[in-house]
Amino acid sequence: MIDLRKLIEEDLVPLWEIAYSQSNPIWKQYDAPYYDDYQYFPNFQEFKLQKLESTLNNSNRLGIFVDDKLVGTVSRYWVCKETRWMELGICIYDNKFWNSGIGKAAMLQWIDRTFQDYLELEHLGLTTWSGNFGMMKLAEKLRMKKEAHIPKVRYYQGVYYDSIKYGILREEWEEANGHHCQTDGNS
Secondary structure, eight states: OEEEOOOOGGGGGHHHHIISSSSGGGGGGGGGSSSSOOOOOSHHHHHHHHHHHHHHTOEEEEEEETTTTEEEEEEEEEEEEEGGGGEEEEOOOOOOGTTHHHHHHHHHHHHHHHHHHHHOOOEEEEEEEETHHHHHHHHHHHHHHEEEEEEEEEEEEEEEEEEEEEEEHHHHHHHHOOOOOOSSOOO
């Protein structure tokens, strides 16, 4: 069973172990590695001190649980709140769970939940890079359309990569998934 839920204090140790306790985790090699934003925490107390507030009770970042075991997170963020432009993300930290259908199942739930949480949204996006074949494949499985392909704008380890943007409209999502996300009080 694959569930999404807010992270609670009991989830901090497993999150630290799978995501932040290594100096160069495999998952970071695919998660926008051209950004030097990864924080390694050699001990749990330092991680807890730095990440407690931003991790717990964050409705824009949920844990992905497989049979009650934390394996990753989904996230969403405003590109521009004023124009209602939101993007989604996912990270499965343990590569033993890659290519297993977990990402697709989690993102199906996350897209549904996001359209339900933000009734004003008409579009959801996902941005990746040409070095992350798994994410491109996932976006296509979710029936997202490739909306932009910007060549050679991500420089990583001496190589230029492309930025790839995918998206889906609310009506496309509803049609593809056979349901209707309520958009006003009368629906």
